[in-house]
Amino acid sequence: MTTILKKKTGIKRALAAVLAAATLISVAACGSSNSSSTSNGSLNASKGKTTKITVGVCPGPYGDMIDKVIGPLLKDDGFELKTKLFNDYVQPDKALASGSIQANLMQHINYLNKFTKDNNLDLTSLGQVPTLGLGIYSNKYKSIKDIKDGSTVSIAADGSNLARSLGVLEQQGLVTLKGDVDSTKASVNDIKDNPKNLKIKTLDAAQLARSVDTVDVALVPGNFAWAAGLKPSEALAMEKQDEGVINVFVVNTKDADSDFGKAVKKLLSSQEFKDAIAKSEFKDFGKPTTW
Secondary structure: OHHHHHHHHHHHHHHHHHHHHHHHHHHHHOOOOOEEOOOOOOOOOOOOOEEEEEEEEOOOOHHHHHHHHHHHHHHHHOEEEEEEEOOOOOHHHHHHHHOOOOEEEEEEHHHHHHHHHHHOOOEEEEEEOOEOOOEEEOOOOOOHHHOOOOOEEEEEOOHHHHHHHHHHHHHOOOOEEOOOOOOOOOOHHHEEEOOOOOEEEEEOHHHHHHHOOOOOEEEEOHHHHHHOOOOHHHOOEEOOOOHHHOEEEEEEHHHOOOHHHHHHHHHHOOHHHHHHHHOOOOOOOEOOOOO
16 A cells, blocks of 8 residues: 555656646746747737748849848838748748738739739739839840841740730830730730741740840749849840839738738838839839829
8 A cells, every 4th residue: 555655656757747848838928028039929019029030032132122122121110021032932922821921022913913813812002113114135135226137036934924925026126916816814815916927935934034035035934034144234125114014022811910011011111121222223113003
């Protein structure tokens, strides 16, 4: 009987030790900190703390715009921005929808609208940023008028950027689209007139800058042109931008009215942001239609 009591007492002591250790671990885990993460899905500022936000970007200038302009301007609002690089246009929106990042800056509104509809995602634009437009580049020709009959032209394969590229070709008189086609959804099959018999070659947008060496003419979106060192001043032509092709800062719709969402909306339309852009390497980018 005594032996049994001793065993029970030992078990109780062991359990007490385990509970005490668990309590210490719990207290340590809940200790004070000067920063907070968004792992719980909240993009609200915490008094006296810095809320860390991960922003998805693609190769090009927008990661630099986050690091050099937008991030520093949001610091006083209690947000610390860091970027995560994706190598295509597909992953950033899916990563945002899944919650692995909290925002992205890599797409224009036409692309956002089409991609979210096609993939049933609930994402929202907080506003426009200065945008480097799509350019027509060539190592073979020096001007649009020099482009020869039968030249091969590479353009983006994804729906909205393909339509955008065809629109730029039409702006330059190289093709004419059918009159009844939605310009934001046009495909190669919607070309009505192709007076120079251009051979249209569709590629992943990330490959277009490299294709300048292998085709006669390439239409390269601004972010990939920037990353490849292609200078807008050396383009045969730049697109005439409208609202649909100005890049936007995007979050999950549920976060649009969070502290972070409100801070970004306010910043993007502020004189402070305009002045910072005017002093930056992004000063010659196409301006938001909302400015």
